[in-house]
């Protein structure tokens with residue numbers, strides 16, 4: 001009886017595995033036509049100066065509106081798109097759309113776009129980005145490319161070569177999810193970053209978790225001595241904001257200011273984010 005139950009459970013488990021694998025295959029297939037079907041959308045999340053809440057830029061975050069499943073999370077579809085190389089068309093679409101929106105004066109300051117390791121592996125990446133800037137008329141000084149350590153570690157020499165090319169064009173480079181990789185320090189040492197994005201896994205745990213506080217202080221000290229500005233990701237509470245400001249962090253991004261929103265909502269959300277920041281600053285000043 002025990003054995004039979006166990007066998008049943010295993011069969012059910014394999015059945016589920018098959019179902020999950022089938023879903024993945026179907027999603028991967030649907031992704032191939034997501035760009036041409038107009039199913040992708042960019043949402044924009046504001047970035048602010050911690051001191052006074054001045055909005056200094058926005059990050060473009062991809063959304064997939066699947067015809068049957070509705071909105072699928074990037075955490076689910078980006079890895080799939082990377083396995084099948086669909087990310088190449090999708091990533092190019094994201095760059096072009098973000099640059100077009102920014103050039104049309106509909107976004108504040110710098111526009112940050114995430115780049116997949118797969119895109120980074122293409123020999124024509126710099127040329128593609130150059131063409132997009134020409135087509136959209138966006139000044140390269142307003143474009144920031146976000147890369148992670150994984151993107152750069154595959155081939156350091158090549159990675160360095162590409163980053164230098166982009167920088168020579170006037171584009172800035174941000175290191176995304178800093179602190180979550182295997183060799184964050186050596187990456188900082190080798191590559192010419194213009195910004196460090198402190199990962200939200202640390203920000204989430206401040207100010208109560210002493211270890212997280214120590215890590216955040218260390219990253220801020222590192223950024224300070226290397227003269228690379230640090231932007232804290234995932235700021236949700238005023239306690240987090242207050243800690244980061246007190247420790248000398250210059251910029252931030254997170255639900256405290258604004259959630260990622262469609263382009264049409266950006267102007268309204270800028271006003272709201274600045275109002276929130278001013279209220280925080282007043283409360284902090286009153287408490288001192």
Ligand code: C2E
Nearest residue numbers: 061062074075078094114115116234235236253254255260
């Ligand atoms: P990421 O680049 O690190 O983006 C930050 C993620 O944190 C976003 O998730 C954002 O919505 C979320 N976030 C922002 N503020 C807060 C906060 O206060 N609290 C919490 N809990 N979360 C916050 P999202 O939009 O789901 O994107 C997830 C990841 O998918 C991104 O992480 C990025 O790695 C990838 N991704 C998104 N768009 C693109 C794209 O166009 N191209 C590529 N290659 N990857 C993308």
Ligand code: MG
Nearest residue numbers: 059114146176
């Ligand atoms: Mg990012």
Ligand code: MG
Nearest residue numbers: 176177197233
């Ligand atoms: Mg990040």
Ligand code: MG
Nearest residue numbers: 148176177199
């Ligand atoms: Mg991330």
